[in-house]
Amino acid sequence: MPKASGVVQIAAGVALGAGLAFASKYISKLKPRKPLRVLITGAAGQIGYALAPQVATGNMLGSDQPIILHLLDVEPAKNSLEGLRMELVDGAYPLLEAVHTFTDVAAACKGVDVAVMVGGYPRKAGEERKDVMAKNVSIYQQQASALEANASKNVKVVVVANPANTNALILAENAPSIPRENISCLTRLDHNRALGQISERTGKHVDEVKNVIIWGNHSSTQYPDVNHGTVAGKPIRQAVNDDAWLNGDFITTVQQRGAAIIKARGLSSALSAANAVCNHVRDWVRGTPSGAWTSMGVVSDGSYGVKEGLVYSFPVRCCCGKWTVVQGLAIDAASRERLTATEAELVEERDLALQCLAERK
Ligand SMILES: NC(=O)C1=CN([C@@H]2O[C@H](COP(=O)(O)OP(=O)(O)OC[C@H]3O[C@@H](n4cnc5c(N)ncnc54)[C@H](O)[C@@H]3O)[C@@H](O)[C@H]2O)C=CC1
Numbered sequence: 011m012p013k014a015s016g017v018v019q020i021a022a023g024v025a026l027g028a029g030l031a032f033a034s035k036y037i038s039k040l041k042p043r044k045p046l047r048v049l050i051t052g053a054a055g056q057i058g059y060a061l062a063p064q065v066a067t068g069n070m071l072g073s074d075q076p077i078i079l080h081l082l083d084v085e086p087a088k089n090s091l092e093g094l095r096m097e098l099v100d101g102a103y104p105l106l107e108a109v110h111t112f113t114d115v116a117a118a119c120k121g122v123d124v125a126v127m128v129g130g131y132p133r134k135a136g137e138e139r140k141d142v143m144a145k146n147v148s149i150y151q152q153q154a155s156a157l158e159a160n161a162s163k164n165v166k167v168v169v170v171a172n173p174a175n176t177n178a179l180i181l182a183e184n185a186p187s188i189p190r191e192n193i194s195c196l197t198r199l200d201h202n203r204a205l206g207q208i209s210e211r212t213g214k215h216v217d218e219v220k221n222v223i224i225w226g227n228h229s230s231t232q233y234p235d236v237n238h239g240t241v242a243g244k245p246i247r248q249a250v251n252d253d254a255w256l257n258g259d260f261i262t263t264v265q266q267r268g269a270a271i272i273k274a275r276g277l278s279s280a281l282s283a284a285n286a287v288c289n290h291v292r293d294w295v296r297g298t299p300s301g302a303w304t305s306m307g308v309v310s311d312g313s314y315g316v317k318e319g320l321v322y323s324f325p326v327r328c329c330c331g332k333w334t335v336v337q338g339l340a341i342d343a344a345s346r347e348r349l350t351a352t353e354a355e356l357v358e359e360r361d362l363a364l365q366c367l368a369e370r371k
């Protein structure tokens with residue numbers, strides 16, 4: 011090696027070393043992130059058991075975000091909740107600053123930044139999600155006021171328990187001081203199911219499937235729409251090349267996947283639901299990837315002609331902690347019919363929920 015170039019290399023090495031030392035000194039002086047409080051209701055249940063460790067590992071809020079978990083369940087589930095707490099402590103998760111368990115909802119909601127509302131009763135084989143309506147909507151009516159009174163004023167809420175859209179609507183109506191845009195329900199599981207089906211059918215990695223949409227209710231009337239999606243950059247319809255399947259079995263498979271899992275496991279989906287909750291909150295808080303959208307159940311502002319105030323799943327983009335409905339997508343006649351059918355079911359559910367609540371008074 012010529013002498014001059016050796017000197018240059020040594021000088022560059024010294025400069026790099028000094029730079030790294032400065033950077034690491036600077037980084038260590040940066041203020042560590044303040045922990046965020048995440049509430050999981052129904053935490054002693056099966057989704058809770060799958061979700062809590064995912065939150066603790068950073069799958070929901072990122073690998074740089076410390077977490078304090080608030081786990082709520084009913085009094086009879088107290089021991090099971092304590093077992094989960096012990097396991098979380100034993101997990102020695104670097105991001106987990108503390109785990110608190112509660113059977114009192116007001117205490118559980120104190121200061122929470124993210125509220126994942128899983129508490130409720132799952133349907134059994136042969137039931138529709140609205141069959142658990144009477145039991146579950148009254149929980150959401152009661153828990154709304156506890157959240158409103160105790161959570162952080164910017165709390166982001168995602169309702170998972172079924173009927174998820176209608177529980178979220180009841181929560182929104184009974185917590186008027188929580189901004190409407192901060193209340194959502196989970197349809198990301200349906201969105202992910204649609205991605206999975208297209209990936210299996212085309213043999214392309216699921217990462218290459220983009221921009222499917224779940225419209226409407228998290229129920230068997232939901233509309234999984236592929237008309238604006240792509241696989242490895244190609245329109246889904248072109249990549250799949252089988253409209254009969256896309257307009258038929260694909261849609262019913264996604265609509266009925268929850269029931270198929272209950273039939274196969276004897277229990278409803280928990281692992282995939284927990285993963286979808288993390289995806290939903292992560293995209294909401296940290297933003298959807300550039301060029302992509304996701305599906306979220308949100309309070310309708312009338313976009314695409316959907317009745318205002320219903321909690322309806324739309325294609326949304328998220329940035330800086332806020333979602334916006336993707337506007338201007340062309341809706342053909344067949345899709346319009348499906349958008350309207352699922353909207354009609356949500357109106358029917360809303361009326362049934364209000365009737366159940368009135369009868370309980
Ligand atoms: N939106 C979605 O994509 C999905 C929704 N679900 C729904 O999520 C809910 C939970 O499902 P799993 O965890 O499988 O049920 P699970 O029965 O295993 O757990 C539910 C938990 O909620 C608790 N609970 C009941 N009332 C409560 C209350 N007032 N406050 C706090 N906790 C309460 C129960 O004690 C139980 O521990 C069900 O309604 C299910 O249908 C399930 C999968 C996907």
Ligand SMILES: O=C([O-])CC(=O)C(=O)O
Nearest residue numbers: 133139172268269278279
């Ligand atoms: O189907 C159910 O009852 C559970 C659920 O919501 C799902 O897996 O999508």
